[in-house]
Amino acid sequence: MRIFIPFFFLVNILFAQENIDSLTIRKIYSYHLTESKSYNNLHSLCKDVGARLSGSKQAEKAVTWTKQAMIQAGADTVYLVPCMVPHWVRGTKEKCYVSGNSKNGLESFSVCALGSSVATPTQGITAKVIEVSSFEELEKMGSEKIKGNIVFYNVSFDKTFIHTGGAYGKVVKYRSGASMAAKYGAVASITKSMSTADNDFPHTGTMKYDSLVSQKIPAFAISVTGAKKLSALLTQNKNLELYLFSDCKTLPDEPSYSVVGEIRGNEIPNEVIVVGGHLDSWDLGEGAHDDGAGVAQSIEVISGFKKSGIKNKRTIRAVAYMNEENGTRGGKSYAAMAAKENKKHVAALESDMGGFTPKAIGIEAKKDTLLYYKKWQPLFEPYYVFIKQGYGGTDIGELIKLGVPQFSLEPDSQRYFDIHHTADDTFEHVNKRELELGAATINSFIYLLDKYGTYKK
Numbered sequence: 492m493r494i495f496i497p498f499f500f501l502v503n504i505l506f507a508q509e510n511i512d513s514l515t516i517r518k519i520y521s522y523h524l525t526e527s528k529s530y531n532n533l534h535s536l537c538k539d540v541g542a543r544l545s546g547s548k549q550a551e552k553a554v555t556w557t558k559q560a561m562i563q564a565g566a567d568t569v570y571l572v573p574c575m576v577p578h579w580v581r582g583t584k585e586k587c588y589v590s591g592n593s594k595n596g597l598e599s600f601s602v603c604a605l606g607s608s609v610a611t612p613t614q615g616i617t618a619k620v621i622e623v624s625s626f627e628e629l630e631k632m633g634s635e636k637i638k639g640n641i642v643f644y645n646v647s648f649d650k651t652f653i654h655t656g657g658a659y660g661k662v663v664k665y666r667s668g669a670s671m672a673a674k675y676g677a678v679a680s681i682t683k684s685m686s687t688a689d690n691d692f693p694h695t696g697t698m699k700y701d702s703l704v705s706q707k708i709p710a711f712a713i714s715v716t717g718a719k720k721l722s723a724l725l726t727q728n729k730n731l732e733l734y735l736f737s738d739c740k741t742l743p744d745e746p747s748y749s750v751v752g753e754i755r756g757n758e759i760p761n762e763v764i765v766v767g768g769h770l771d772s773w774d775l776g777e778g779a780h781d782d783g784a785g786v787a788q789s790i791e792v793i794s795g796f797k798k799s800g801i802k803n804k805r806t807i808r809a810v811a812y813m814n815e816e817n818g819t820r821g822g823k824s825y826a827a828m829a830a831k832e833n834k835k836h837v838a839a840l841e842s843d844m845g846g847f848t849p850k851a852i853g854i855e856a857k858k859d860t861l862l863y864y865k866k867w868q869p870l871f872e873p874y875y876v877f878i879k880q881g882y883g884g885t886d887i888g889e890l891i892k893l894g895v896p897q898f899s900l901e902p903d904s905q906r907y908f909d910i911h912h913t914a915d916d917t918f919e920h921v922n923k924r925e926l927e928l929g930a931a932t933i934n935s936f937i938y939l940l941d942k943y944g945t946y947k948k
Contacts, residue, residue: 509870512942516870516935518799523791523931526798530923532560533787533846537777537918544774545814546578546745553770554748557786557811561752564790565797566809568755571748574824576814578745579607581774582738585711586615587681589724589733598724600717602681603775604737605666606697606817608710611679615736616641616709618678622725626664626671638676641733643713644668645683645722648908655904656844659685659911663696669710670701679709679735683718688909691716695773696912697817709737749821750811752793756941758804763829764940765808765839765895766792766933769815769886776916780907784846784921786811788900788930795934805837805941812886815843822886830893838940840898841884842933846926847902849874852936853881855897856946863946867939876932896945900933 523529536556543553554571561569581604588599604610621636622643623629629642644665652658665682672680684694693714700707713721724731750770756762768785772778789809796803813821829836840852852871854864861880868878883897891897902925910916 512870512939515799515801515938519795519934519938520874520931522795522799523927523934524924527791527927527930528564528794529787529791529926529930532790533779533783533921533926534918536783536787537779541777542774543770543772543778544579545576545747545771545817546742547774550747550771550813554750554813557750557770560790561750561793561809564752564793566752566754566793569750569752571750572821572825572828573746573748574813574820575744576747576820577607577818578742579817580740580742582610582740586736587711587713587733589721589731598720600721601691601693601714602711602717603693603695604739605682605710605712606695606773607741608669608698608737608739609707610738610740611709611736613738615734616679617732617734620721620725620731620733622722626668629671629675632675634675637672640677641679641681641735642668642672642677643681643721645718647683648685648687650687655687655908659908666696666712667698669698669708670704673706673708674704677708679711681711681713684712684715686715686908686911687905689715692910692913692915693717694912695775709735711735711737747813749813749825751808752790753806753808754793754796754803756804756806757802760806761834762805763808763834763836764805764937765810765836765887765890766937767810767812767886768842769813769821770811771814771816773816773912775912775914776910777918779916779918779921780845781911781916782815782843784926784929785842787926788842788846788933791930792934792937795930801938803941806834807937807941815886819885819889822889825886826889826892829890836890836893836895838898838945839883839887839890839895840900840933840937841887842900842929843884844900844904845902845907846921846929847906848925849876849900849902849929849932851877851879851881851901852932853879853899853901855881855883860946870939871932871935874928874932898936900929902929
């Protein structure tokens with residue numbers, strides 16, 4: 492016997508369900524905008540712990556701090572996932588100046604060593620500077636012009652990109668340009684900072700040496716202001732010599748941990764939804780936007796479920812990954828653990844684009860999958876958040892091998908690369924309300940993933 496349900500009755504059911512979700516999400520946002528500890532937690536992480544480069548004492552302190560913060564947020568269980576991490580040390584402040592220009596006299600520049608770089612000799616390096624705007628230009632010059640000199644990669648952000656991450660993706664390869672320069676006999680490389688801002692803060696970041704090039708040369712970043720000044724001086728005098736000094740070094744790997752706080756599922760505890768950011772940061776600033784914000788927001792998802800009275804069906808895990816910046820060891824070790832445990836990861840969301848105003852939830856998926864999540868768009872319209880095709884994240888990317896759907900919080904990107912990987916990435920540059928709105932958006936999307944599950948073909 493067939494049972495027919497009137498169409499209007501189905502519509503009423505769907506409308507009622509959407510209304511429940513709308514009210515629940517309103518409650519989540521209200522909690523984060525009035526009671527959230529995310530801003531206070533971020534302040535403590537930045538000011539009490541500080542910069543958290545993998546292998547450092549501050550990174551070790553950050554693990555202890557995060558474990559306690561997750562307990563206070565109401566996690567049912569908090570535990571550590573071990574990983575061995577690189578231990579690169581910057582050392583004393585870098586030096587850079589040119590001489591021999593009678594008009595300007597001695598000129599100094601704001602530079603910093605790039606992560607994983609080797610040091611200069613103890614007496615530093617003095618050599619002529621060769622300015623290039625691309626790898627292709629470098630190759631055309633060849634050893635005849637490059638050998639014995641310093642290569643200066645003067646490559647700028649394409650400011651026509653509305654999403655600044657796209658511009659970053661175009662030029663970030665030059666951060667690892669030392670090996671290409673060494674291939675033609677260069678003694679050091681300098682790269683213009685990958686930034687939207689015209690200021691005097693150099694941007695660090697990890698660089699990689701090409702294993703096929705035996706010679707490792709020191710690699711530096713120069714501020715945007717400094718790059719413009721150096722380029723102008725080179726226009727006046729092609730024979731300018733630059734002095735560079737650094738005493739950075741790589742020590743043996745250190746044991747470290749990613750921190751996991753979870754609230755157990757009430758109906759399907761063996762299905763896991765992960766939300767996280769990375770705990771480590773570069774050593775120049777406080778790692779506020781990159782990625783203290785993501786860690787603080789992820790911890791608050793635990794509180795959001797608890798304080799809003801939402802009974803999660805699935806197990807929710809907040810993960811603070813160690814070593815995203817220069818190795819991704821934390822993401823890899825977590826994925827290895829996930830592959831072995833008797834649970835199924837059904838979704839992973841990452842927040843690693845700063846604590847600015849949330850603009851979208853990015854979904855790393857094809858069109859048919861995206862349409863499934865687009866059904867939730869009306870629920871986010873009151874908060875000016877879109878659901879769109881996007882990118883998951885570096886740390887959760889390791890879970891792709893297990894077939895785990897990938898999501899990310901996409902905040903407004905216009906200011907992120909002003910401070911990214913600089914001494915200017917401090918707590919003072921994070922807006923309380925923007926941070927809380929981001930946490931609320933993440934929490935709301937995790938609520939829907941938990942309630943309805945992910946797309947199944």
